[in-house]
Amino acid sequence: MTPPPDPAGRVRAVVTGIGVRTPVGNTLDEVVAAVMAAAGTAAAPVDVLVAQRAAVRFACRVPEFDPESTLSLRELRQIDRPTALALCAAVDAVRDAELPPLPPERVGVHLGAGIGGLPTMEATALDHGADPMGMPVHTVPRTMANSAAARIAMRYGFLGSCLTHTTACASGTNAVGEALRRIRHGELDAVVTGGFDSAITTIMLSGFARMRALSLRNDDPGRASRPFDADRDGFVMGEGAALLVLERREAALARGARIYGEVAGYATNSDAFHIAAPHPEGTAAAACMAGAIADAGLRPGDIGHVNAHGTATRLNDAAEATAVDRAFAGQAPPVTSIKGVTGHLIGGSGALEAAVALVCAGRRTVPPVANLARCTEADRIDVVAGAPRRVALAPVLSNSFGFGGQNACLVLTPGT
Incomplete structure (x- = not known):
């Protein structure tokens, strides 16, 4: 696109x-x-x-x-x-x-x-x-x-x-x-x-x-x-x-370069809540997502899928699900996390996930979450499981949330 x-x-x-x-x-x-x-x-x-x-x-x-x-x-x-x-x-x-x-x-x-x-x-x-x-x-x-x-x-x-x-x-x-x-x-x-x-x-x-x-x-x-x-x-x-x-x-x-896509939006903020636990209501994380989408000149409905931080910890996944639901006003697009396959690369995770998310968005396919048998957050977000999900060509939102309440989100648009 x-x-x-x-x-x-x-x-x-x-x-x-x-x-x-x-x-x-x-x-x-x-x-x-x-x-x-x-x-x-x-x-x-x-x-x-x-x-x-x-x-x-x-x-x-x-x-x-x-x-x-x-x-x-x-x-x-x-x-x-x-x-x-x-x-x-x-x-x-x-x-x-x-x-x-x-x-x-x-x-x-x-x-x-x-x-x-x-x-x-x-x-x-x-x-x-x-x-x-x-x-x-x-x-x-x-x-x-x-x-x-x-x-x-x-x-x-x-x-x-x-x-x-x-x-x-x-x-x-x-x-x-x-x-x-x-x-x-x-x-x-x-x-x-x-x-x-x-x-x-x-x-x-x-x-x-x-x-x-x-x-x-x-x-x-x-x-x-x-x-x-x-x-x-x-x-x-x-x-x-x-x-x-x-x-x-x-x-x-x-110069005729091969272009994977555009880094179109970015936002960062802080939970200012706890040194290790996310804010359970996800208010700052939701604001960070909304800020990245707005920075890209888009609306929440323009996002094709969300690459979640998705660490597989009880508190973080629950808080992120709440934040995604809040940011998209109950109409969130499909959500995935690749950490079920790669593990958590700490400082390397956000950049890797942004690159993977950009390529997957360009291929109109959302990868499934590995090892997902029963999603406890299914009442709030649509987590992709079992098999890749075909989606329309659209921008992707990639989330990263760190200890200390560090929130950062990118919007990436496939194509030139």
Whole structure:
């Protein structure tokens, strides 16, 4: 579809490149195929967690991750796994976009990371806590949350704003939205943006388990992530990265770029309610959705489907269902969540879900929620289950809601 003109006459931003590293594939087509099949959660036991008899012993890891095929040995000595995931995804995204030479000060990098260099922090504390003078020389650059954004800018010589947004599970969505604003305001012509995280560590999983936020299905990890299901018992930790290249629409059209679609609307706000629990009435989340739709110059009835945050935690899914129902005045379009397949990528989740939602909207198909047997929110929202749902070609709303009451929503329109 051809997006309508921007209602405020603003510069428009389109997606011309996408790169991913995920538990279900390292190309966008692989990820979309996996979420359409909805065969179950891509989770498996993690050896170190099993050996330590941790409360939660499984997660969704990126399998067969081979950063040496993309990054130099020197780079790999200086970075940790989260940054390596982000860098590899960024290289794929820039290559996919076929970016022409641009003034370097007109290209920026905006990433989202909920946790950042936690694997290095934990390993360093365990290995060198009793010997501070033996700390590895690269400890600080490996643990910096902004390391990935800086490395991408350094690799390509991009001199524009280079920012890392940390808003828990909303980080990737906020990064994409703030990149959109930089293009709209004329500050940048292109932005490499998205999110990443890798927090599959003993301390982090044990901490989330103590909060009763994680699924405890150690004996059945493939059915552990159950967004909106009556038997959900928490989210499944995942890892990965999703990077997008945003460009000014006019420039992308002029060079004949392949365009996935437009980032048409964005809004962000705060629940200001609780550090970990969402507001049960979903008032701020609903306002965030309404704000993103209005920012795109659309009405709620124009949205073809909703990609929910859908974590599979009892409080979050219930609050999001209430918020969606409120935002659409009881007339919500079909709703899905891909976390039943991918697990929760924390800072990487919002960007990955936005990319998947955009492609699915372009294919006029909504993926079903994996592991959904009985939806407790069916009285308020239409959650897609069992098989993909055919829909009309229309914009999609993608939600991200993080600890601390961080809300962020994007509206994405397929086509040029």
